[in-house]
Amino acid sequence: MSSSNSGPSAPAGLSFSRPAPDTLCVRFGGAWKLGSRRPAFSEFEKALTPDVRRLVFDTDGLEDWDSLLVTYVLRIVKSCRARDVAVDQGGLPEGARRLIALSTAVPRRKDAARKVTKRSFLFIVGEDTRAFVLAARDMLTFIGEVSVAFARLVRGRARFRAGDLGLFIMECGAEALPIVSLISLLVGLILAFVGAVQLAVFGAQIYVADLVGIAMVRVLGAVMAGIIMAGRTGSSFAAQLGTMQVNEEIDALQTLGISPIEFLVLPRMLALIVMMPLLGIYSDLMGILGGVIVGVGMLDINLMEYLHQTQNAVRLTDFWIGVFTAAVFGVLVSLSGCLRGMQCGRDSAAVGQATTSAVVTGIVAIIVATSLITIACNMVGLN
Amino acid sequence: MNAEAVIKVRNVTMAYGGFVVMRDLTFDIRHGDIFIIMGGSGCGKSTLMKILVGLKPPAAGEIFYHDTNFWQLPPGGRKDIMKGVGVTYQSGALWSAMTLAENVALPLETYTDLSADEIAELVSYKLSLVGLAGFESYYPSEISGGMRKRAGLARAIALDPEIVFFDEPSAGLDPISSRSLDDLILQIRDSLDATVVMVTHELPSIFAISNNSVFLDAETRTMIASGDPHTLLRESKNPKVRAFLTRGEKQ
Numbered sequence: 116m117s118s119s120n121s122g123p124s125a126p127a128g129l130s131f132s133r134p135a136p137d138t139l140c141v142r143f144g145g146a147w148k149l150g151s152r153r154p155a156f157s158e159f160e161k162a163l164t165p166d167v168r169r170l171v172f173d174t175d176g177l178e179d180w181d182s183l184l185v186t187y188v189l190r191i192v193k194s195c196r197a198r199d200v201a202v203d204q205g206g207l208p209e210g211a212r213r214l215i216a217l218s219t220a221v222p223r224r225k226d227a228a229r230k231v232t233k234r235s236f237l238f239i240v241g242e243d244t245r246a247f248v249l250a251a252r253d254m255l256t257f258i259g260e261v262s263v264a265f266a267r268l269v270r271g272r273a274r275f276r277a278g279d280l281g282l283f284i285m286e287c288g289a290e291a292l293p294i295v296s297l298i299s300l301l302v303g304l305i306l307a308f309v310g311a312v313q314l315a316v317f318g319a320q321i322y323v324a325d326l327v328g329i330a331m332v333r334v335l336g337a338v339m340a341g342i343i344m345a346g347r348t349g350s351s352f353a354a355q356l357g358t359m360q361v362n363e364e365i366d367a368l369q370t371l372g373i374s375p376i377e378f379l380v381l382p383r384m385l386a387l388i389v390m391m392p393l394l395g396i397y398s399d400l401m402g403i404l405g406g407v408i409v410g411v412g413m414l415d416i417n418l419m420e421y422l423h424q425t426q427n428a429v430r431l432t433d434f435w436i437g438v439f440t441a442a443v444f445g446v447l448v449s450l451s452g453c454l455r456g457m458q459c460g461r462d463s464a465a466v467g468q469a470t471t472s473a474v475v476t477g478i479v480a481i482i483v484a485t486s487l488i489t490i491a492c493n494m495v496g497l498n
Numbered sequence: 499m500n501a502e503a504v505i506k507v508r509n510v511t512m513a514y515g516g517f518v519v520m521r522d523l524t525f526d527i528r529h530g531d532i533f534i535i536m537g538g539s540g541c542g543k544s545t546l547m548k549i550l551v552g553l554k555p556p557a558a559g560e561i562f563y564h565d566t567n568f569w570q571l572p573p574g575g576r577k578d579i580m581k582g583v584g585v586t587y588q589s590g591a592l593w594s595a596m597t598l599a600e601n602v603a604l605p606l607e608t609y610t611d612l613s614a615d616e617i618a619e620l621v622s623y624k625l626s627l628v629g630l631a632g633f634e635s636y637y638p639s640e641i642s643g644g645m646r647k648r649a650g651l652a653r654a655i656a657l658d659p660e661i662v663f664f665d666e667p668s669a670g671l672d673p674i675s676s677r678s679l680d681d682l683i684l685q686i687r688d689s690l691d692a693t694v695v696m697v698t699h700e701l702p703s704i705f706a707i708s709n710n711s712v713f714l715d716a717e718t719r720t721m722i723a724s725g726d727p728h729t730l731l732r733e734s735k736n737p738k739v740r741a742f743l744t745r746g747e748k749q
Contacts, residue, residue, distance in 0.1 A: 213689035224632035462594030
């Protein structure tokens with residue numbers, strides 16, 4: 116930096132001399148550049164004997180230098196200050212002197228450094244419990260706010276843009292059809308395959324139609340659609356709202372007196388809650404189609420016979436339970452996506468965490484809800 | 499001042515798709531300059547900076563770093579040149595998942611084979627240069643906007659660059675912080691013997707530290723003036739340049 120030379124320069128060198136009995140002269144030579152090896156600091160410490168009271172620098176042999184030299188000198192200065200040795204920086208290149216002055220101009224913030232405290236097991240348990248309670252409270256608050264927003268919607272007083280709702284309905288509905296078709300068809304196929312092998316032992320292949328029909332319509336259609344929507348739409352809600360949080364867009368709504376829950380959360384939730392039962396029904400049909408492919412193609416069951424068998428097996432009650440389950444999933448997936456998005460921190464890493472958390476929360480909620488609905492149906496005799 | 503030109507811009511045209519933003523830009527940035535790219539909002543100042551730092555290719559024309567034709571190089575060659583160039587962005591653009599120390603350390607870890615201790619020492623030194631000694635373990639979200647800009651500068655000068663680019667360094671800062679950032683830029687230029695290229699329309703900054711500039715005009719889509727802003731203020735006859743440099747006040 117101080118002098119640009121084209122040829123290869125000598126490596127960083129360090130030597131010492133004693134121009135006076137109480138003075139140590141530190142001589143820098145060669146090129147002190149980032150990327151080259153510099154002499155160990157212990158060499159200097161060895162040379163700094165207790166009788167040294169003054170330290171000077173000699174840089175006549177220095178060919179080139181950068182931060183590597185400055186950090187070394189800063190260490191020397193620090194070490195000398197600790198031992199009350201006077202340092203004369205006159206021999207250093209002017210640029211290096213300025214950099215040293217600049218780097219010591221603002222004193223190190225003592226209180227800025229973090230205190231690392233060892234936390235006891237009890238402390239950690241307590242802290243995590245507290246965090247859990249707070250998170251539960253946040254979730255309840257959010258659910259409360261959303262309920263209020265829905266109540267306002269019913270009374271026709273909620274404020275959001277109808278265009279947004281249409282857009283979200285398209286996103287949660289039509290645009291999700293290809294992936295829902297593929298996954299549900301394959302689940303139907305797999306179910307039929309596995310069932311067929313077992314049922315063939317008893318010569319009861321025809322019951323594949325019952326198996327696939329009931330399983331898909333009553334629970335699997337809704338679960339498949341729910342999990343797909345948690346991964347596809349719940350995460351996208353969280354990412355959208357999280358990014359809006361980072362860009363202060365949500366603050367802007369609040370300062371304008373517009374409720375972000377009504378303006379942002381409501382249309383998203385409404386769209387998914389409306390579309391989810393429809394996606395569930397679509398998923399049922401696709402699953403049954405998968406069963407048909409195996410039944411007709413592999414088990415040589417007549418198409419009409421298969422459909423007739425399905426029609427007899429699936430009751431209207433199963434269908435309504437499926438639709439109800441899907442609607443519940445719509446609430447859960449959109450709620451978890453929007454909740455995590457609104458809770459998002461203010462940086463890009465937080466958006467990632469919000470998205471992950473939305474998917475995890477959504478899927479856990481789906482599984483728990485499925486279990487609860489199944490048990491509840493059993494208890495009221497809807498078998 | 500007749501220092502050697504470190505960046506030569508020759509007949510550069512910038513465009514987004516078919517839409518030409520600026521054409522026929524030709525100017526030199528000399529060693530040791532504090533060079534300002536100025537002009538009204540939306541005239542393409544930031545786009546020009548993107549072209550200079552290798553983020554966006556020009557639609558036509560050439561850019562030379564010393565005598566190397568920058569955009570004719572393969573991407574690997576451009577990367578080698580960019581090692582000697584530091585860039586700071588408007589909002590700091592610190593990586594939010596890393597502490598300040600990790601932010602500054604990343605270029606050092608990538609381009610040098612220094613030991614972890616040496617890197618930690620360099621990181622502390624760079625942060626102390628920008629007045630952030632002691633803030634090593636902080637995350638960008640935990641410090642103020644002005645501090646983020648300074649931390650961005652510490653990262654930009656991690657590898658002792660020959661040229662430092664600033665995109666609107668004092669935007670969003672109070673006059674005193676803005677002034678001290680100007681001083682810092684000057685001091686870093688002097689002590690690192692570097693060249694500074696700045697996109698800004700802060701007149702106090704321009705007149706306090708700059709000695710060379712180019713003025714871009716959105717209407718004619720080309721540069722309408724270049725040179726020392728002080729000289730431009732005294733001698734330029736162009737009404738747009740005069741209006742800009744006097745904040746539109748009648749004289």
